[in-house]
Amino acid sequence: MKSTAIINSLENEAIYILREVAAQFERPVLLFSGGKDSITLVRLAQKAFYPGKIPFPLMHIDTGHNFPETIEFRDRLVKELGLELIVRNVQESIDKGKVVEEKGKYASRNMLQTGTLLDAIEEFKFDACIGGARRDEEKARAKERIFSVRDDFGQWDEKNQRPELFDMLNGQIDLGQNVRVFPISNWTELDVWSYIAKEGFEIPSIYFAHQRKVFFRDGMIWSFDDDVVYREEDEVCQELTVRFRTVGDMSCTAAVLSDAADLASVVQEIRDSSISERGARIDDKRSDSAMEKRKQQGYF
Amino acid sequence: MEVLKIATAGSVDDGKSTLIGRILYDTKSLTTDKLEAIEKTSKQKGYDYLDFSLATDGLVAEREQGITIDVAHIYFSTANKSYIVADTPGHVEYTRNMVTGASTSQASIILIDARKGVIEQTYRHFFINNLLRIKDIVVAINKMDLVDYSEEVFNAIKKDFEALMEQREYSDQNISFIPISALKGDNVVNASDKMPWYKSKTVLGHLEQLDKKNIFNSGTARFPVQAVVRPKTEDFHDFRGYQGKVYGGDLNVGDDIVVLPSKTTSKIKEIYFYNEKYDTAARRSSVTITLEDDVNISRGDMIVKSDDLPQINKSLNAVVCWMDSTALKPNNKYTVQHGVNKVLAIVTDIEHKINPDFSGIDKEAAQLEVNDIALVSFKLNRPIFSDRFQDHRTNGSFILIDNNTNNTVGAGFIQ
């Protein structure tokens, strides 16, 4: 007798949430970065709606500072699954003068993404944006709801959140509001990796150990790319074997020294690791409240 | 891996954050960068110990006030289980947060300061854990280091708590008492050498040995339909599947079923999880099922086994925990969300308010304020298919939505 009891409860929960989004909203969209969390979401959606198709498009807010491997992977996945992909560029928002590029050593386009995202939500009248954020990532995220209501300005009011009881998700909103949905809220980084390994999902190559031109700053390892990543004269470039734990904006995503070249060794490395993945994102270190402030402004 | 959700309750300063931080630290779940941040901040504050509470206190507003103001989720895992801790604050005015945190938990930890013993807050914490039918409760008597690790103090508090237990309504609840020092780490993850008189498990040791058998009530299978899938592709031309999550018990291929509200009968033909077929859809799994017959089913309908029907009612009697600053009054209208089913409801009567500390009821209540708990009756515009909360935690509960604000304003437990 084959029973579904063997299926992971986090996977069951995520599928339930994705089905609720499709049922409760008119125009949902899945925010796709090409990273492991959003790939996991796409795969979960594939399972949730089978044998039907995924009933919403993907949207990538492109900072223009992506690792080329990520973009190549994104396009392949979208083609494989026959999905609709919308791309909106931060560069365009800069060119239109809607946002101003940051300057200097710690400049990144992470903050600027927010403006482009809010414009895109407006443009397509999306009422639900599905994201791959997890509560274990950061302290302020720990309080995020699974259905998180944003006001007409895309802002998050952490003191005025709807209580979420049992399995019940209240997606009722007014015109102009939208909801951020986090189906893998309860997953940890290790849960995501273990799941990817178990299912054998393909992910971008930069997650695996590879030779790369890099330089050191503040004890962290940065990808060498003078077009995108700011570098001081005395920060010298060298070639090392590294991998990335997240695939964000190149200018603020640090690499780790690693020999983990396949999924099994990545899972082992995460298990043994003593640094959180956000520890490798410089913009979270700027201040202890960095994330919370960004969220209040509409960052996902 | 098995996931265990735990709620915590304690008054301000009983050491809830310290306890959680300590568990994270002793299970090596704190990463180096987080640990460094804790060391740095502890030093800045001039402490000669590590302030583990910093591991959990999340939001800026909170940090400024120095208290936890909402439900935060904390994650850690051991070799045999993943844990999700819903950290809920313990002040009087936050009953709603505690109810929220407890609603998704199977176990709970109630903290008591050994110097203060059982206080009024403890009554409330236990009341809510009992109201929500939490199966397993750890009463952690904390700060034992400040009472010389005294067995007498521990026993006296245990006795007071046991007296409280006599008043509980739901008695199928396992309660363990553990003397701890969250700050020093006694009996949290590691056994204490300061309390040789205590021979039982540590807090984590206790949680580790809980399994499905002792934390889930077994009940009857309920399958609320989330969506109907009809792909109309070549391969699935006539496919008509019902998607949803199974609650309470298992469903099997071949089971005789009834669809509510139409009361049409049929048999389960296939059970899918993604593209694989199964014989059994286990409780809490998100599956797609097909039936032997063509039945007209839509979202919000419920598929149940024919030998065990829920109540099909257009009126509702429920214990309500009110969560909104606008009061609930007779004749007010709300949306009742029962699982994935939504109906309109009108409040017909507030029968009585229930003091959340076992001190009785108030029959004169004209309206419910935030954090009030009361027995309320409703009339519904369409029937819902429900069980009593005491028989079925999922199918016996609902939320109330205010249609003016769209907010979730209350939680209901069907009587």
Ligand SMILES: Nc1nc2c(ncn2[C@@H]2O[C@H](COP(=O)(O)OP(=O)(O)O)[C@@H](O)[C@H]2O)c(=O)[nH]1
């Ligand atoms: N001596 C002692 N102090 C403790 C213990 N647990 C917590 N504390 C202290 O009690 C205070 C309140 O603790 P905290 O964890 O912030 O309480 P919360 O409000 O329940 O989260 C802090 O100063 C802690 O260091 C303990 O076991 N022994």
